[in-house]
Structures are given as structure tokens and as C-alpha cells.
Amino acid sequence: MSEIERESMEVDVLFVGAGPANLAAAYHLMKSVETHNGNAEAEGKEPIEPPVVLVIEKAAGVGDHQLSGAVINPIALRELMPDFVEQGFPTEYVTNDSQFMFFTRGPSIKSPVCPPMFQKNGYHVASLSNVAKWLGEKCEEMGVEIYPGFAAAQILTEGDRVIGVRTGDMGVDRDGNPKPTFQPGMDIVANVTVLGEGVRGTLSKQLIDLFDMHGLNEQSYKTGIKEIWRVKPENHQPGRVIHGSLFPDALHQMDGMWLYDMKDNLVSFGYVTSLTTEDPHNDPHLNAQRFKTIPFMRKLLEGGELVRYGAKCVPMGGLYSQPKLYCNGALLVGDAAGMLNPMKLAGVHMAIKTGMLAAETIVDALAKQDFSTKTLGDYTERYKNSWAYAEHMESRNWEGSIDVSPLFLIGLNMPFLMATKGRGLVDKLKVHASHTAMKKLWELPPSKREKAEFEFDGKLTFSKEHLVGFSGTAHESDQPHHLKVADPDVCSTICTRDYGNPCESFCPAAVYEMVEDPEQPGIKKLFIHHENCVHCKTCDIADPYQIITWTPPEGGEGPDYTQM
Numbered sequence: 001m002s003e004i005e006r007e008s009m010e011v012d013v014l015f016v017g018a019g020p021a022n023l024a025a026a027y028h029l030m031k032s033v034e035t036h037n038g039n040a041e042a043e044g045k046e047p048i049e050p051p052v053v054l055v056i057e058k059a060a061g062v063g064d065h066q067l068s069g070a071v072i073n074p075i076a077l078r079e080l081m082p083d084f085v086e087q088g089f090p091t092e093y094v095t096n097d098s099q100f101m102f103f104t105r106g107p108s109i110k111s112p113v114c115p116p117m118f119q120k121n122g123y124h125v126a127s128l129s130n131v132a133k134w135l136g137e138k139c140e141e142m143g144v145e146i147y148p149g150f151a152a153a154q155i156l157t158e159g160d161r162v163i164g165v166r167t168g169d170m171g172v173d174r175d176g177n178p179k180p181t182f183q184p185g186m187d188i189v190a191n192v193t194v195l196g197e198g199v200r201g202t203l204s205k206q207l208i209d210l211f212d213m214h215g216l217n218e219q220s221y222k223t224g225i226k227e228i229w230r231v232k233p234e235n236h237q238p239g240r241v242i243h244g245s246l247f248p249d250a251l252h253q254m255d256g257m258w259l260y261d262m263k264d265n266l267v268s269f270g271y272v273t274s275l276t277t278e279d280p281h282n283d284p285h286l287n288a289q290r291f292k293t294i295p296f297m298r299k300l301l302e303g304g305e306l307v308r309y310g311a312k313c314v315p316m317g318g319l320y321s322q323p324k325l326y327c328n329g330a331l332l333v334g335d336a337a338g339m340l341n342p343m344k345l346a347g348v349h350m351a352i353k354t355g356m357l358a359a360e361t362i363v364d365a366l367a368k369q370d371f372s373t374k375t376l377g378d379y380t381e382r383y384k385n386s387w388a389y390a391e392h393m394e395s396r397n398w399e400g401s402i403d404v405s406p407l408f409l410i411g412l413n414m415p416f417l418m419a420t421k422g423r424g425l426v427d428k429l430k431v432h433a434s435h436t437a438m439k440k441l442w443e444l445p446p447s448k449r450e451k452a453e454f455e456f457d458g459k460l461t462f463s464k465e466h467l468v469g470f471s472g473t474a475h476e477s478d479q480p481h482h483l484k485v486a487d488p489d490v491c492s493t494i495c496t497r498d499y500g501n502p503c504e505s506f507c508p509a510a511v512y513e514m515v516e517d518p519e520q521p522g523i524k525k526l527f528i529h530h531e532n533c534v535h536c537k538t539c540d541i542a543d544p545y546q547i548i549t550w551t552p553p554e555g556g557e558g559p560d561y562t563q564m
């Protein structure tokens with residue numbers, strides 16, 4: 001298969017991933033070239049040849065893999081397009097009632113003051129899927145080409161320079177043989193490749209390792225479970241946005257929830273579970289189901305119906321976990337560069353802003369025809385001079401404090417973080433890679449060694465298998481697994497013994513199952529239901545042996561988050 005002939009295509013700028021970061025970048029690039037050329041004569045500058053700009057996206061359509069519903073800080077949107085509202089931005093509501101709640105399994109208490117990080121009045125509630133579609137249309141109006149259904153599978157390099165990407169082969173059977181529908185992936189060669197693949201991007205991971213672009217700290221992650229419910233009209237409160245945590249659990253593991261209202265009596269409920277945990281049975285899906293059984297949630301969802309389910313990770317490390325943002329021929333933007341603000345649990349505005357800063361750097365590179373680090377390195381300078389960096393400075397020791405312990409953050413360090421604009425008691429607190437926190441079963445107290453039992457009632461709480469049906473996910477079954485397990489023997493032997501196969505717990509889509517091995521009675525082996533995969537990346541992150549690698553399946557497959 002490696003010697004097959006491949007088509008090659010050349011562009012000036014290639015964007016991998018059609019999320020808010022790259023779509024904002026592509027749009028801003030075209031606008032900035034237009035502005036540069038409009039002013040060139042007056043300013044005595046050379047005009048720039050309008051670039052050929054391509055965005056590729058693994059989903060079947062732009063926005064299909066955007067986990068719908070978001071509360072968006074409009075600061076970056078205003079810079080991207082000052083008249084974004086008039087231009088048809090798909091705002092559903094503007095928030096005016098930010099709340100923080102202390103939840104318990106009994107009563108819930110609304111904090112009399114909403115902490116500044118959860119103060120989101122004036123933010124725009126929108127379906128992120130619709131935002132991506134809208135941005136995609138704006139890009140196309142500016143002459144950007146967008147190819148949905150194309151998954152980038154591999155970085156292409158020449159020496160120490162990125163020269164583009166290879167897209168994945170299509171029409172390969174489960175044993176790796178070409179089917180009659182076989183279409184080899186193509187090589188897309190570009191002067192600049194911008195990776196905006198979102199959290200734990202496949203190529204971004206390759207690039208960071210290849211050119212040793214690691215940040216000061218490791219990256220840590222949470223898995224976000226999202227459910228959209230249609231609630232009774234009397235339970236619908238447009239403009240409200242609630243954040244909160246369940247106590248006393250949050251003193252041990254810093255998980256949290258959010259909730260806001262969308263059009264048509266829809267409520268978007270999300271629950272984030274830390275993947276930096278001692279607990280091998282840590283189960284983001286189960287934590288979300290359990291949370292729905294507290295009285296506050298029961299009352300809200302009673303008489304409502306589940307409409308959609310999805311899951312996706314968020315990068316939580318913050319500033320000190322961000323990688324180097326550039327190398328020769330390539331830039332990293334948005335969540336692929338760990339740009340989400342972990343303290344505010346918000347990344348869309350950061351994605352848009354870093355996309356814009358990358359675009360401005362590329363305009364310079366096009367003008368100078370220099371795509372080396374000499375010019376692309378200015379992206380870091382632009383970032384350091386931006387409000388995005390200032391915002392990250394204020395949350396730079398947030399995750400590090402949790403890494404010490406949630407009790408340390410809540411009990412001791414929080415007031416210092418606020419008073420010292422993010423420095424806290426000690427600066428540059430360490431953040432460890434999420435998978436390194438997991439303890440072996442015998443290191444846990446006996447009560448924590450077994451998975452806790454939970455009965456799903458089928459009305460408020462549902463099994464993973466049931467919920468996957470609400471994610472619209474679809475994958476051709478006759479194709480090589482896109483979830484590569486380097487050594488499945490580890491699963492049947494030491495992982496069973498040491499951790500009790502945490503993949504069965506941490507995957508929110510019932511992809512991993514240990515089944516009886518007919519050839520070795522009494523031994524279980526790993527079975528992968530890859531067709532269930534919702535592309536959340538939890539397995540790639542949480543596996544304690546780091547032998548699971550998430551790779552993109554055939555272009556056009558995966559969840560469908562458009563109907564939310």
C-alpha cells in the first residue's frame with residue numbers, strides 16, 4: 001500500500017480542520033490580503049498575489065463534528081467581523097443571568113456572587129455547528145476552498161520543514177486490502193500548513209513530537225459529556241448560564257457542570273470529568289448520568305426528552321502546557337495548541353483569536369515569500385502581545401493548583417490567584433500528563449477497587465450504548481480500526497491485573513469491551529466497537545500505557561452533531 005501512486009495538489013496555505021480557529025484564520029487571511037493590496041500603492045508596498053487557500057475537514061460537512069451549543073465570548077468575533085450580528089451570526093440568545101451553584105446530592109445552593117470566571121453575561125449562545133457552517137460560508141465568499149470529507153492522516157516533511165499533509169486512503173477493507181472503491185489519499189503540498197484539528201489533534205501530536213515543540217508542562221485534559229434536552233416550557237429560561245460542581249466530590253476530583261438554554265425549549269447540559277485521576281474506573285459518561293439524579297437536575301429535566309448526546313475532550317493545562325506554536329512551514333492554532341482557557345472553560349474566542357494572529361503572520365510570510373521560522377515565529381510575538389495571552393496569564397496556575405489537589409485550589413490558592421492575577425502562591429506550578437495519575441488497583445483502598453454499580457432508568461439516565469444512538473455516529477465497519485492498539489496482549493494481561501481495563505470505563509461511547517477469548521478460556525481479550533466512536537479522543541489521552549492511538553477514520557465518518 002505504501003508504493004501506490006498518489007495525486008498531489010499544491011496550495012499556498014492549507015488549513016487542517018474546519019473549526020472556529022481555522023475558519024476564522026482563513027477568513028481573516030483573505031480579508032487581510034485584500035486590505036494589504038488595497039493600501040499597497042499608497043503605502044509603497046508590493047501587492048500580494050491572492051493566495052490559493054484550502055481548508056480540509058474530516059467530517060462529511062463543515063460543522064458536523066462541532067459539539068453543538070456554546071456560550072461564546074464575542075470579543076474575538078467583534079475583531080474578526082465587527083458587524084457579525086448584522087452578517088447573520090447564528091446567535092440564539094445573549095446571556096444575562098450568570099450563576100454559580102454549589103450542588104449536593106440533596107439541596108443545591110446558588111452562590112450569592114457569581115465568581116468572575118463564570119460571569120458570562122453578554123456572551124452569545126449559539127450552536128457551534130451552526131457557527132462553523134456560517135464561518136465556512138463567509139470563507140467561501142472570500143474565495144477559500146473547503147473540502148469536507150477529507151481527513152489528514154500524516155504530516156509531510158522535507159528536512160526540518162513541514163511541506164503539507166497526506167489525506168487518508170478511502171476504500172480499504174478491515175485487513176488493509178484495497179476494495180473496488182479504493183481511492184488513495186492525496187498529498188497536499190503547501191507553503192504554510194495550519195493545524196487547527198482541535199483537542200489532541202492527530203497531526204498536531206505528530207508535529208509536536210517530531211520537532212520537540214512541547215510546552216513547559218505536560219497537557220492535561222477533561223472529557224466533556226454533552227446532552228441536549230427539550231424541557232417543559234416552564235423549565236426553559238433563555239439567557240441563563242449556570243456553572244457548578246458537586247460537593248463534596250469536587251474536593252477530591254475537580255469535575256464540573258454547565259447548563260444553558262437554547263431555542264425551541266432546548267437546554268444544553270454538560271458535565272466535565274477530569275482525566276487526571278487516581279481512579280481506574282473513572283467514567284465521564286457515568287458521572288454525567290449520576291449528576292442528573294440530583295434533585296435540581298431531576299426537577300429541570302422531568303417531563304423533558306433527550307434530543308442529542310455527544311462527548312469531546314478539552315485541553316486543561318493552560319498557558320504553561322501550550323506547545324511552541326510554529327516551526328518551518330507550519331503553525332498551531334486553537335485547541336490543537338491548548339488555547340482553551342481552563343479557568344473559564346471557554347475556547348471558542350481563543351480559537352478565533354489565535355486563528356486571526358496566525359493569519360496576520362501568514363500575510364507577512366506571503367509578502368516576504370519566507371515561510372521559515374524567521375517570519376512564522378512572529379506568531380508567538382503577536383500572541384504574547386494579545387489579550388488572549390493576557391487572559392491566559394490570569395489562569396496560568398489554575399490547573400497546576402488542581403494538580404497539587406482540588407482542596408489546595410479551593411481552600412488556599414484561589415484568593416491568591418485572584419489577587420495576583422494568576423500567579424498564586426507559587427508560579428509555574430507543574431501540570432502532569434493526565435494518564436500518569438492513575439493508580440493500580442492494589443494501591444487503592446479496598447472500597448475503590450471494584451466498579452460501582454449503577455442502574456440506568458431509561459428516562460433520565462441512559463447506558464452508553466443507548467446514548468451513542470443520539471450522537472448520530474456512523475462508521476463503515478469493513479475498514480481497518482482507526483483506534484490503533486499497539487499491543488493488545490497488554491490489555492488481556494497486565495492491564496486487567498493492574499487497572500481492571502479502564503478503557504471500558506473512560507470511553508463514553510462503549511467502544512472498548514473485554515470479551516471472553518474463545519481460544520483461551522478464562523482470559524478476556526479486547527474487542528473494539530470502532531463504529532461507536534464519537535471522536536472525543538479520551539482513549540488516546542487516558543490509557544495508562546499510552547498504547548491506544550486515535551487516528552482519523554475514512555473522511556466523512558464519525559458523529560453528526562448538526563441536529564442539536
Ligand SMILES: Cc1cc2nc3c(=O)[nH]c(=O)nc-3n(C[C@H](O)[C@H](O)[C@H](O)COP(=O)(O)OP(=O)(O)OC[C@H]3O[C@@H](n4cnc5c(N)ncnc54)[C@H](O)[C@@H]3O)c2cc1C
Pocket residue numbers: 016017018019020021022056057058059063065066067069070071072073128150151152153196197198199201202203224225226270311312313314333334335336340345346347348349351552
Ligand atoms: C463539551 C464541550 C463544550 C464546550 N463549550 C464551550 C463553550 O460553551 N464556550 C466556549 O468558548 N468553548 C467551549 N468549548 C471549547 C470549544 O469548543 C473549543 O475550544 C473550540 O471549539 C476549539 O476550536 P478549534 O477550531 O481549535 O477546534 P475544534 O472546534 O475542535 O475544530 C477542529 C476541527 O478539525 C477537524 N479535524 C480534526 N482532525 C482532523 C484531521 N486530521 N483532518 C481533518 N480535519 C480534522 C475536526 O473534525 C473539527 O471540525 C467546549 C468544548 C467541549 C468539548
